[in-house]
Amino acid sequence: MAGEKLFQPCELGGLKLQNRIALSPTTRARATPDGYAGDLQRDFYTQRASAGILITEATAVVPGGRGGPFLPGLWEDAQIDGWKQVNDSVHEKGAKIFCQLWHAGRLSHSSLSADGKRAPVAPSEFLQPGKIFTEQGPQDYELAHALTIDEIAEIVSAYRDAARRAKEADFDGVELHAAHSYLVSAFLNDMTNKRDDDYGGSIENRCRFLKEVLGALLDVWEPERVMIRIAPLGHAYNTWDTNPEPLFTRVVDILNELKIGWLDLVEGDTGVTRKPEPYFDLSKLARQFHGPVILNNLYTREMAIEAMEQGAGDMVAFGRAFIGNPDLVARLEADAPIIDADQRAYYSGGARGYTDFPTLAES
Ligand SMILES: Cc1cc2nc3c(=O)[nH]c(=O)nc-3n(C[C@H](O)[C@H](O)[C@H](O)COP(=O)(O)O)c2cc1C
Structure with a gap:
């Protein structure tokens, strides 16, 4: 039967x-102002727990x-309990859930920092054009401060502590967000990393922060x-x-050296184009990686079925389709209509949308 592999239980x-269907991480701005997960998130994830794996929205360290x-x-530590409620409820429905650990880097704002004053941070100074949405409304991005060596070490520790909290909250694992120009990816990419010390320049140096953060996660998780x-x-x-090919070939080598379990591979420019x-x-990276690969970006039902049949990866993650369709798995299996969610409700708060x-x- 067509699609059998996508829908069948597996190990x-x-x-x-x-x-073999995953919920791709989707930031929805429904936490409390202090960054606590609550009943709304518990309901959102539980509704989607017919998937194999749920990956949470980006969760800041x-x-x-x-x-x-x-x-x-x-x-x-006080943020653990809200997530534990989410996870207990998701586990009852049979899904696994990984917490996406995140540092936005320059794509943050001083008003969000611990004392409300600290400039956002980056590998090297960077002024992001445009505006960021804050509690006070849209504001210009601020000049990002180039991290010192000591500050880098503090952030690596923050990842370790957050990974420990994720374990206490009964997540099944953690996902490092190393995409989308946030801090880890800003270190990797030559357009955003202009450092001339051990963390910049060569591919090996640009991968150093990634390696240290992964090391911190591995201090806590197998x-x-x-x-x-x-x-x-x-x-x-x-x-x-x-020049992404040599950079990401080396990144996947590092993942293999560290025996990292899972690769969530966004194929192309996220939500925009695959090429x-x-x-x-x-597909070279998917073959190079030693563990299971989750494929993502602009997948339709037909593409997902074909990718699984051909062994292009091990799972397919859906983002937008899962927003408007809590029972996406059943809809895909029945080839039923997929509802388009209203984009205006993506970050609007509350249960609506x-x-x-x-x-x-x-x-
Ligand atoms: C509203 C919204 C929020 C998102 N938030 C995140 C996020 O927190 N972390 C992340 O890695 N990707 C995030 N993404 C990207 C999705 O996980 C996914 O990669 C993207 O939507 C492409 O998959 P799709 O074509 O199935 O939607 C977000 C996408 C949307 C539409």
């Missing part, structure tokens, strides 16, 4: 999964690592439970790496 990376207000974090998201061809916030320039064939979408049976 990957030591985890028993209901199917420090307050100033948030890219906007009402985004969740794991920078203090390698099989660590996932990483990369978007080697991503153009988020108008920055990328000008931006500079382009190279990402978040947890009020009908299932197929209800509609």
Whole structure:
């Protein structure tokens, strides 16, 4: 039967999964102003727990690592309980759930930092053009401060502490957000990393921060439970790496050396195109990686079925389709209509456009 493999239970990376469909991480700005997950998030994830794996929205490791207000974090112990409620409920429905750990880097604002005054940070000074949405409304991006060596070490520690909290919250694993021009990817890419010390210049030096952060996660989690998201061809916030093939070939080598369990591979420019320039064939990276690969970006039902049948990867993650369709798995299996979510509700707060979408049976 067509599609059988996509929908069948399987075992990957030591985890028993209901199917090969994943919820791609989606920031929805429904946490409290202090970055706590609550009942709304519990309902959102539980509704989608017919997937094999849910990957959470980007979850900040420090307050100033948030890219906007009402985004969740794991920078203090008090934030553990809200996530534990989410995870208990998701586990009852049979899905696994990984926490996407995140530092937004320059794509943050001083008003979000711990004391409300600290400039956003970056590998090297950078003024992002445009505006960021803050609690006070849209404001200009601020000049990002180039991290000192000591500050880099503090951020690596913050990842370790957040990983420990994720474990206490009963997540099944953690995903390092190393895409979309946020801090880890800003270190990797030559357009955003202009350092001339051990953290900049050569590919090896630009990978140093990534290696240290992964090392911190591995202090807490066994390698099989660590996932990483990369978007080697991503153009988020108008920055990328000008020669991505050697850089990301080395990144995947590092992942293999560290025995990282899972690769979440965004194929192309996220949500925009699968073939931006500079382009190279990402199936090489999927084959190079030793563990299970989650494919993402602009997948349709037919593409996902074909990718699984051909063994192009091990799972397919859906982002936007999962926003408007809590029972996306059932809809894909039945080849039923997929509802387009209203983009104006992506970050609008409240249940509307978040947890009020009908299932197929209800509609
Ligand atoms: C509203 C929204 C929020 C997103 N938030 C995140 C995020 O927090 N972390 C992340 O890695 N990607 C994020 N993404 C990207 C998605 O995970 C996914 O890669 C993208 O939508 C492409 O997949 P799709 O074509 O299935 O939607 C977001 C996308 C959308 C539409």
